[in-house]
Amino acid sequence: MVRGGQIHVRNVVSGLRARGHDVRLIDWNDEPERSFQRSLSPHFRFGFDPTRTLVRAISVGRQMDADAIISKTRKTYLAGLGAAAALDISHVVHVGSSPTAAGGSISDCLLDKSFEARLRAPHDAYFVVCQAIGDELEALGIDPNRVFDVKNAVDTDRFHPDGPPDPLSSSDMKRLPDDDDLRLGYVGGLHEYKGLDDLADALDRVHSDSHLIVAGDGPDRERLERKFGSTATFLGAIPYEQIPAFYHEIDVLVLPSHTEGLPRVVLEAQATGTPVVATRVGGVPEVVEDGQTGLLCDAHDPDCLAAAIDRLATDGAERSRLAEVGREAVATSFTWDSLYGRYERFLRTICD
Structure with a gap:
């Protein structure tokens, strides 16, 4: 858990658990790194692993009597939506990047269309990291009343002008x-x-x-x-x-x-x-x-x-x-x- 999105997930789950909420993380990882993880060892991330995620999400959701599922990455949007529908609970997608790819190649265009199709699925809500992404979702026809700006965050104690806790090598x-x-x-x-x-x-x-x-x-x-x-x-x-x-x-x-x-x-x-x-x-x-x-x-x-x-x-x-x-x-x-x-x-x- 060292990349930006992974750090976000780890901190959100840990922080909400510290506030008394029961939050579990279903992720693709060879070994769980935290007690709240219900990891799936990744095999094939197109189709097969999302299907396994769907099954695991339904199982975990039933065990904990979940109120909502939040899907963090586009590869799990449809799996999370299917699990939420099976459990009859709310489904939220987290959108941390622009729905429009930076490049103009054929592969970029295909990725754009795939991302847009997943975003237009009947999710209950969208968590975005900035208003600019919210505006892009509205341009795709998504109801702005279902878009919530959670923003991003930084550890202002660890990142502080007074000095770093760990020096460079x-x-x-x-x-x-x-x-x-x-x-x-x-x-x-x-x-x-x-x-x-x-x-x-x-x-x-x-x-x-x-x-x-x-x-x-x-x-x-x-x-x-x-x-x-x-x-x-x-x-x-x-x-x-x-x-x-x-x-x-x-x-x-x-x-x-x-x-x-x-x-x-x-x-x-x-x-x-x-x-x-x-x-x-x-x-x-x-x-x-x-x-x-x-x-x-x-x-x-x-x-x-x-x-x-x-x-x-x-x-x-x-x-x-x-x-x-x-x-x-x-x-x-x-x-x-x-x-x-x-x-x-x-x-x-x-x-x-």
Whole structure:
């Protein structure tokens, strides 16, 4: 449970259980990692595993006299819907990403259509992480009264300006640049839709001295390493426990994505007191107010990214101001406790 969606599930289930609710997790995992998991060892995720999930959900739901089923990923939307129908209880789908894929290939179009078909199934409610996704669901013909914005959350004690609980490994520390250049950071997968090609082009256009440090891995890594050359250091995937330390080692987080839901990395950076430069996509403008809690650029705009980097490189006071205001905004509205409260309130509305 180290990826963003998995962390969300773990924390929501643990948090609601701590508040006295009986919550079980049915997941695809070789071995359960928590007492609340009812894991299924994955075999074939198209058709076979969702069917097994359906059967397991009905069994667990009957044992615990469940009031609702929440399906977290699109692969389980129909399985969860079938189980809820069999149990005669409410079914909620969690939508954490845009229903529209970033690419324009035939496979992307097929994925779009499959996702849309699953979303249009007769679910009782939709939990979204930002209003932007809610608007997309409404455009697909889904009743906005069935859409609930649960938002995302961040551990504002673990991600804190006062310091990380776990330092970066000594090997990673040795790879960090030791000069006075502005340290830019990126955290996430290395995929085309993340916009790193735009960031590479932007670094070719900046006038200030800067260096990018990348924490993450993915299919585009080798190609991106060649494209960035000496302007970036790729650390690969680092343990989640060390991510707070990563934010403390950089001066600015840059997220140049072409599509997003409500990216947790932005919340984490803001909670740590690290200023953010991000693209104006998905729910990002709902947590980054341009010029107030960070800087925003249009997607596919290397010139704007370069200008934002130069602006922060030459103005330390601006970096400090954005860091302070960003931390305050996240600590007010995006804590886990506030998210648990939204879950409780919305589920009561749905199940009543």
